[in-house]
Amino acid sequence: MITIAVVDDDRMLLEGLRSWMLDVPEVRLAAAAATVDELLGQDTADAGGAGAARAAADGAGTADGEGERERDAFDVVLLDLVLRDGSQPPENIRRLRAAGSRVLIISTVADRGRIVAAIAAGADGYLTKDHDLDTLVTALQDVAAGRSAHSPELAFALAHDQRPDRPRLSPKELQVLLDYASGLTLKSTARRAGITPNTAKYYLDRVKDKYQQAGRPAYTKIDLALRVREDGLDAS
Amino acid sequence: MKLGSGLQRAQAFLIVATALYRASHLMVGLVAVVQHHRHRPVSWAVLAVAVACSVLVYGTARARGWFNGRTVWADVLVTGCALPFAAYLWGGAHEAPAIAWVMVLGGSSSAPAAVVLDRAQAVLAVALVAVTHALGYSLVGAAMAVTAGHLNSVVSSAVLGWVFWWYLRRQGTLLDTANEKAKEAEAQRARYAERIVHHRALHDTVLATLTAIAGGGVDANSEQVRSRCAREAAYLRRLIQQSADAEAYPEAGAALEEAVRAAECLGLSVSAQYGEVPSVPPEVAAEVAAAVTEALNNVLRHAGTGRAYLTATGRDGRLVVTVVDRGKGFDPELVTGGLGLRSSVHQRMRGIGGAAAVESVPGEGARVELSWPA
Numbered sequence: 001m002i003t004i005a006v007v008d009d010d011r012m013l014l015e016g017l018r019s020w021m022l023d024v025p026e027v028r029l030a031a032a033a034a035t036v037d038e039l040l041g042q043d044t045a046d047a048g049g050a051g052a053a054r055a056a057a058d059g060a061g062t063a064d065g066e067g068e069r070e071r072d073a074f075d076v077v078l079l080d081l082v083l084r085d086g087s088q089p090p091e092n093i094r095r096l097r098a099a100g101s102r103v104l105i106i107s108t109v110a111d112r113g114r115i116v117a118a119i120a121a122g123a124d125g126y127l128t129k130d131h132d133l134d135t136l137v138t139a140l141q142d143v144a145a146g147r148s149a150h151s152p153e154l155a156f157a158l159a160h161d162q163r164p165d166r167p168r169l170s171p172k173e174l175q176v177l178l179d180y181a182s183g184l185t186l187k188s189t190a191r192r193a194g195i196t197p198n199t200a201k202y203y204l205d206r207v208k209d210k211y212q213q214a215g216r217p218a219y220t221k222i223d224l225a226l227r228v229r230e231d232g233l234d235a236s
Numbered sequence: 237m238k239l240g241s242g243l244q245r246a247q248a249f250l251i252v253a254t255a256l257y258r259a260s261h262l263m264v265g266l267v268a269v270v271q272h273h274r275h276r277p278v279s280w281a282v283l284a285v286a287v288a289c290s291v292l293v294y295g296t297a298r299a300r301g302w303f304n305g306r307t308v309w310a311d312v313l314v315t316g317c318a319l320p321f322a323a324y325l326w327g328g329a330h331e332a333p334a335i336a337w338v339m340v341l342g343g344s345s346s347a348p349a350a351v352v353l354d355r356a357q358a359v360l361a362v363a364l365v366a367v368t369h370a371l372g373y374s375l376v377g378a379a380m381a382v383t384a385g386h387l388n389s390v391v392s393s394a395v396l397g398w399v400f401w402w403y404l405r406r407q408g409t410l411l412d413t414a415n416e417k418a419k420e421a422e423a424q425r426a427r428y429a430e431r432i433v434h435h436r437a438l439h440d441t442v443l444a445t446l447t448a449i450a451g452g453g454v455d456a457n458s459e460q461v462r463s464r465c466a467r468e469a470a471y472l473r474r475l476i477q478q479s480a481d482a483e484a485y486p487e488a489g490a491a492l493e494e495a496v497r498a499a500e501c502l503g504l505s506v507s508a509q510y511g512e513v514p515s516v517p518p519e520v521a522a523e524v525a526a527a528v529t530e531a532l533n534n535v536l537r538h539a540g541t542g543r544a545y546l547t548a549t550g551r552d553g554r555l556v557v558t559v560v561d562r563g564k565g566f567d568p569e570l571v572t573g574g575l576g577l578r579s580s581v582h583q584r585m586r587g588i589g590g591a592a593a594v595e596s597v598p599g600e601g602a603r604v605e606l607s608w609p610a
Contacts, residue, residue, distance in 0.1 A: 110473075110509065112511075128473070152507065153507075183562070184601070188600045
């Protein structure tokens, strides 16, 4: 059983997701919020609204009083890339990771620059909202198990990252990335590159890892301390 | 031959003009040597060195599109300053008429110097030529009028060269600026036209659907309405992404978008992703889009799947478009079952100087890659 939360300011999507997840025994939607502040319980100004959203999400029948304990227990947070409160995706992702959750980004529009920044900030996957339930559940399971959730949109954004300081990719990594971005299945991508599907997946994971490492340089003691906290390596 | 920008044209003209000037002086030299110094090897050698310097200066200028400062200096020092003394010392040119052709030749080194070198260097080079020539003429005891006339031609060819260059360069730059503005205006018009097309499409699709649902006359949960909404959502998504990502080159993007929408109207959902697409001529955009339409139709008819993936990107200045499906696939060796796809797509792309590659494995979908230029 995977415990997830969703942060999205589209009420219709929250409702839809809740009814979707009722049919999926492997996944429990434990909280829903419009902002990261709200999810992490720091939104004092709008505590009532937050509680209401949470209650709505918990409609599946969770007993009252469990909310507090659950705060730290989200395996994966589904995070909408662009929130109306003006918060920046990388900052949202870092805060959720620091709180101990993995992050799967969902968005309506594939905006390449933002996708790349989100992966660099520590998100483990990216999906557009038009994917079907099976794809979403598979992605949630992948991310919860510590793997990455790949999609053609994510591969496309990474393959066509034009920034001069982008991480260097090997020719093989780039080929796998481009082919997967073009819509080929992992199997076909692997066959074209003359490798096994597992190796192809490994290449995709490695590209993501390169971006995450590049996104978190540890130069100073303070940075190192932050990284320890982000990685959950300290006592808490 | 390509004409290039206005500035490049001005440069090419000036290279030809100064080269002709030098060529006329070489001709004078040749005639003088043949008529009066035929039996003096040193005179022939002087002429040969002058020809070599000219080839060096104008040959490199022609090959690279503009003069090289060092070769111009070499010409000033060798043809302009050294050769008159060589002719005097070893060529036996001891009176004014005998040395005149070498002086004239040297004088023509002042024109490119005035054009190419910066102001201080140009003044220095022209002064150097003038002083050595004055010295040379005084050695052979030339009349004052001959010396003055020659120095006048040295300086005035430099001044004329500089004035021509100044004028042509200004005209060339003005022309380039005007062209740039015209191009920008054209792009603006194209963007505007594209926007109008989108507005019309929005009116016919999204707005019509929303109005129908809001009116309450249709069941919003019916399969038909939902698939229509999904297609129109995909269209809106691409519209937003395109305006966020696509740069100023709308030709390929607009043509491809039309092909995608045509396929969507037939019930195919297309995930389209556009990268930085290079600018291509309109006829190329149209043919690539036609090839994409054929590839998408092929997915509809034969792949047994409702979804196709399209990407359009630029790689090393080439336009690369892929159409991918995850359907039934086929054996590319067996060109049957309506798979005229390969030949017709190949033909289209070859017709515009592009290339097409069709790949498939039974059970693993198909991949069509179109690239231009090939």
